[in-house]
Amino acid sequence: MATLEETNVAQVEADHSLRRRDFINIAAVSFAGVGAVAVALPLVNQMNPPADVLALASTEVDISKIAPGQAIKTVWRKQPVFVRNLTPQEIVEANKVDVSSLRDPQSLAERTKPGKENWLITLGVCTHLGCVPLGVAAGENRGEYGGYFCPCHGSHYDTAARIRKGPAPTNLVVPEYEFTSDTVVTIG
Structure with a gap:
């Protein structure tokens, strides 16, 4: 039979061995975790x-030099963007359209910012096959509805850049934008 002292010594050695094993396990797992992070971070x-x-x-x-009725073409994310200053007459015409009769129903107010209804900003990419519609420069064909005309397959957009005729399934896309001042707009 073992004495009390021998039992205590055996228990201390077992505890010490257990603590050493726990330390080695924790160290190995920690080392593996650091290695996994070092490999995953570059990936x-x-x-x-x-x-x-x-x-x-x-x-x-x-936008300070864009007169009412004029538009400019700029580039954002390697895509053309149309910025148009609508005339009061164009706004009235766009608001007269029965939204429920449109293929992609959206009002002019949904496509512009409150208080800036005269500024229409859209991507200049036809939603049919990605051609660039006409209607920005003076003298270009604006289609039957006075907005934009896609010469590739004949899509016609109105003054609010909504699809009215042709194969395009949806309106010209309105990107995220905000007015940072009365004369500057940030797109994106």
């Missing part, structure tokens, strides 16, 4: 957009 980081794409994430447009 995840390579999925981030490159700096040149981030630089195009937003663009500022000076």
Whole structure:
């Protein structure tokens, strides 16, 4: 039979061995975790957009020189963007249209910012097959509804850039934008 002292010594050695084993297990798991993070971080980081794409994430447009009835074409994320200053007559015509009769029902108010209803900002890409519609420059064909006309397959858009005739399934897309001042709009 073992003495009390021998039992205590055996228990201390068992505890010490257990603590050493726990330390080795914790150290091994920690080392593996650090290794996994070291491998995963570059893999995840390579999925981030490159700096040149981030630089195009937003663009500022000076709208001070766009007279009512005129439009300009700018570029955002390598796509054309139309910025049009609608005349009061164009606003009235757009608001007269029965929204429920449209293929892609949206009112002019849904496509513009409150208090800035005269500023219509859309991507200049036809929603049919991605052609660039006409109607920005003076003298270009604006189609039957006075907005934009896609020469590729004949889609006609009205003054609110809503599809009215032709194969395009939806209206010209309105990107995210905000007015940073009365003369500058930030797209994106």
